[in-house]
Amino acid sequence: MDKSLAQEQIDALFKSAKATAQPAQPEADANVRPYNYSRAGQISREQLRSISSLNDLFARNLGxxxxxxxxxxxRIQLVSAEQIPFEEFVMRGADLSFIASLRLEPLRAVAILQMELAPVPSMIDALLGGIGQPGEVRxxxxxxxxxxxxxVELICRELSSAWQSIGLSFYFESRQMQTQMARLLPIKERALCLSFEIxxxxxxxxxxxxxxxxxxxTVLRSLRGDLHPQKEHSEETRAKMRGLVKKVSVGTALQLAPARIPMRELEGLEAGQVVxxxxxxxTRPELLVAGVPLFQAVPVRSGERRAAHIESLPPE
Structure with missing residues (x-):
């Protein structure tokens, strides 16, 4: 009996074995969706409505x-609240407007305020004793x-009052020119833009x-309740945490206060010379702990080791 196989039969056997060896492909999960990282931090419609309630309060009090x-x-009325690229905000501005940079604390960030000049002549006329007649926009x-x-300072006070639940305070820094506005924030950053009608x-x-x-x-964390204070730990847990913290090593240094030296005095220095x-x-050196000056001290020796003799607290 002939047991030899033709080449076609051998190829068919290899192909069949290869198909059997391949693991079954898992079925695609119908709930899997591609994630768009550009939408991270995007405020939803519901959250924008919550922000609008804050700004309605601001508009009413400012008015x-x-x-x-x-x-x-x-009368001050909220017109819109939306997230748009800062570049689009810059393009929206009127040619004649008062642009100011606002400092946001405690975030140490900068916000932009832009007010059209159309109501300004009427404001000035009223402050000078008139009835608020309109004038030329210039x-x-x-x-x-x-x-x-x-x-603007009044606007900042009312913004701070309305946004105190978020923990933000607004401070007027300075007026900015139209050409400087694009440099105050990254041009592609998605900014939260609020528009009001005066x-x-x-x-x-x-x-x-x-x-x-x-x-x-910050608004997203606040609206999600992440800024709520954490519950207090038990006394046993706090004692354990204090014990662990006491074992932590921190950097210390005994040094004089920083001083400036002209570069010409450092040029050509050699060993043995005095700076x-x-x-x-x-002037007493300062004892720094983790980079923070805590005491004034002098260098001493304790046995075979260097030490610092603490004398007083540093001056304010």
């Missing part, structure tokens, strides 16, 4: 206080700029505020 300061009726004089700066009896204009992405993240610091002989 009351600004109207009382001007001695005339003033570049501001130094006196007019100072008046608008007071308006309506006076005889004039109206828009007020725009751009908040950086770090504010959006004179612009520090008096009465």
């Amino acid at each position: 009351i206080n600004l109207g009382a300061w001007l001695g005339m009726q003033c 570049e501001l004089t130094s006196i007019e700029e100072a008046i608008v700066a007071h308006v 309506r006076l009896p005889s004039a109206s204009g828009l007020l725009h505020i751009a908040l950086p992405a770090v504010v959006s993240n 004179v610091f612009p520090v008096t002989a009465k």
